Amino acid sequence: MRPRGHADLADLAEAGVDHVIDASLATQWRLCQAVLDLLGLPRVAVPAPGTTDTTWVDTTRLIRYRWPDDTDCPHGAAAEPVLPISGGCLDCLREGLQWVHLRVCLTCGTVGCCDSSPGRHSRAHHEHTDHPLVTSGEPGETWAYCFLDGTTVAAPAPAT
Ligand SMILES: [Zn+2]
Numbered sequence: 001m002r003p004r005g006h007a008d009l010a011d012l013a014e015a016g017v018d019h020v021i022d023a024s025l026a027t028q029w030r031l032c033q034a035v036l037d038l039l040g041l042p043r044v045a046v047p048a049p050g051t052t053d054t055t056w057v058d059t060t061r062l063i064r065y066r067w068p069d070d071t072d073c074p075h076g077a078a079a080e081p082v083l084p085i086s087g088g089c090l091d092c093l094r095e096g097l098q099w100v101h102l103r104v105c106l107t108c109g110t111v112g113c114c115d116s117s118p119g120r121h122s123r124a125h126h127e128h129t130d131h132p133l134v135t136s137g138e139p140g141e142t143w144a145y146c147f148l149d150g151t152t153v154a155a156p157a158p159a160t
């Protein structure tokens with residue numbers, strides 16, 4: 001789906017859309033990559049020790065995380081349909097750090113690095129915004145985490 005103008009992600013998620021090309025987000029991320037290239041900075045994060053993973057988030061994947069009811073975490077209402085706002089951790093790119101794994105904020109789509117990364121920017125985003133929930137941005141991983149109570153959810157609840 002490539003909406004013109006502002007997309008209502010909740011409506012698109014409701015309609016079963018999986019991928020959204022958001023023109024302004026796509027342009028912003030490409031611009032960021034182009035500037036990194038001009039500065040001669042690496043685009044790709046160093047893989048975690050012992051792995052061959054490179055960690056980039058698909059910025060077209062519409063994330064609709066249905067928080068399960070059977071957890072002790074009462075913050076599931078914070079999970080909105082979101083698009084990841086960048087392919088990597090923008091704070092790491094700004095500060096010249098490299099990330100290990102990426103997390104996506106379920107309230108606003110901000111992409112941040114995990115607690116194993118030097119910047120711990122996903123947690124920093126939570127502390128700045130009070131957005132409580134993140135899901136893994138790593139390919140194939142479906143788990144999510146609440147910073148407020150330390151709850152980990154293995155997978156979203158099935159669609160109803
Ligand atoms: Zn919680």
Ligand SMILES: [Zn+2]
Nearest residue numbers: 089092113121
């Ligand atoms: Zn970071």
Ligand SMILES: [Zn+2]
Nearest residue numbers: 105107108131
């Ligand atoms: Zn957020």
